[in-house]
Amino acid sequence: MKTTHTFGIQFIIRTGKKDRDKGLVYARITVETRRIEISLKKTIAVEEWNKARGMAKGFSPESKKFNSYLEHVRSQLTDAYRELQINKEKITPENIKALFLGDSDEHTLIELVDYHNTTQASVLSPGTMKNYRTTKKYLERFLKKKFKASDIYLVQVNYKFITDFEYFLRNYQPLDHQKPIGNNGVMKHQERFRKMINLGFRLGWITQKPFDSYKLSFRKVDRGFLTEKELHAIENKKLKVERLQIVRDVFIFSCYTGLSYIDAINLSPDEINLGIDGQYWIFSKRQKTDTKLRIPLLPKALEIANKCQKHPRSISRDRVFPLISNQKLNSYLKEIADLCAIRKNLTFHLARHTFATTVTLSNGVPIETVSQVLGHKSISTTQIYAKVLEKKISEDMRKLKLTLCKSIDK
Known part of the structure; x- marks a missing residue:
């Protein structure tokens, strides 16, 4: 390990946008080509500051006292640098700053994560909050492995920390039955981590945004869906076990409405009413985004709703x-897939994809309408589902042939 470094301390001031006459004093620590700044939480008039020498001007008692304080800070920072040298620890501006601040009121990473999760619990959906708690668990595991600590100061979170965390996620081997985290899973953790770090910047807990130089890299994936043949195979399969019948009904209902698991399982009979066309519609909200849902019920979906709401377990919860958990539902869907000889990974979210592709877009429903029914805030989100199916291509080309033939005959 390198024992000697280019080490420097400089005092600077920064003025605010509204008050240009006074400046907040910072200590800038430089190690090699890297640097970091510490707010000393002291202000001084710009005209009283010697920019070249990094100190107060003049020899008044106030100036002498101010400069004495700066020299004390310089001495403490130098002591922190030497302590890292003696202990043969890694010498970085962040580590010097952390050692200098010691047990002060400097904020920590897990403190920020907990603050975010507490303040956002009433704003974000339970499913989204669950994902943030999972990201916190991976951060804690990373801290334990990388730093042999349960927490670190926010000033230690830099670009290298972010890339090291990415490497940790990509190489993490779960101890249970779960699969390793894929690229997009890693990026989702980083996306949530970035949001929390940016919150720390807005709170004034950190002075830099380490994610500014980091680029999220999601890979495009094909959204799975059921073909018309596979959809009908599940609809028409004779199932003897009641739990599979219930799961099949909820799943097929979603295939014809586009509802997510949480919105389907929480759907109330009061949210099904006659629309302006005299037909039954769903009038509800997406739990994930609080977006209004206005969904005309197709005959198959209405048939399932009328049947299932009479079930004693449905009546008891209105x-x-x-009620059936998403985990159990997905487990039972795999049984149904086996019984129907469907080799695709059948999950509940596949129903939403099937509605967007096989049921609507492939049958000529405009993407703008599909976007509204799915409750998307942006049509770009809907375009992920806009697959050009072979059936639709065949029909469109058949119509083109007829048009061309008519044109030739003329």
Whole structure:
């Protein structure tokens, strides 16, 4: 390990946008080509500051006292640098700053994460909050492995920390049955981590935004969906076990409405009413985004709703469907896939994809309409589902042939 470094301390002032006459004093620490700044939480008039020498001008008692304080800070920072040298620890501006601040009121990473999760619990959906708690667990595991600590100061979170965390996520081997984290899973953790770090910047807990130089890199993935043949195979399969019948009903209902698991399982009979066309519609909200849902019920979906809301377990909870967890539902869907000889990874979210592709877009429903029904805030989100299916291509080309033939005949 390198024992000697180019080390420097400089005092600077920064003026605010509204008050240009006074400046906040910072200590700038430089090690090699890297640097970091510490707010000393002291202000001084710009005209009283010697920019070249990094100190107060003049020899008044106030100036002498101010400069004495700066020299004390310089001495403490130098002591922190030497302590890292003696202990043969890594010498970085962040580590010097952390050692200098010691047990002060400097904020920590896990403190920020907990603050975010507490303040956002009533704003974000339970499913989204669950994802943030999972990101926190991975951060804690990373801290334990990389730093042998349960927490670090926010000033230690820099670009290298971010890239090291990415490397940790990509190489993390789960101890249970779970699969390793894929690229997009890693990026989602980093996306959530970035949001929390940016919150720390807005709170004034950190003075830099380490994610500014980091680029999220999601890979495009094909969204799975059921073909018309596969959809009908599940609809028409004779199932003897009641739990599979219930799961199949909820799943097929979503295939014809586009509802997510949480919105389907929480759907109330009161949210199904007659629309302006005299037909039954769903009038609800997406739990994830609080977006209004206005969904005309197709015959198959209405048939399932009328049947399932009469189930004793549905009546007891005043919902259209009996309660069943998403985890169990997905597990039972795999049984149904086996019984129907469907080799695709059947999950509940596949129903939403099937509605967007096989049921609507491939049957000529405009993407703007599909976007509204799905409750998307942006049509660009809907375009992910806009697959050009072979059936639709065939029909469009058939119409083109007829048009061309008519043109030739003329």
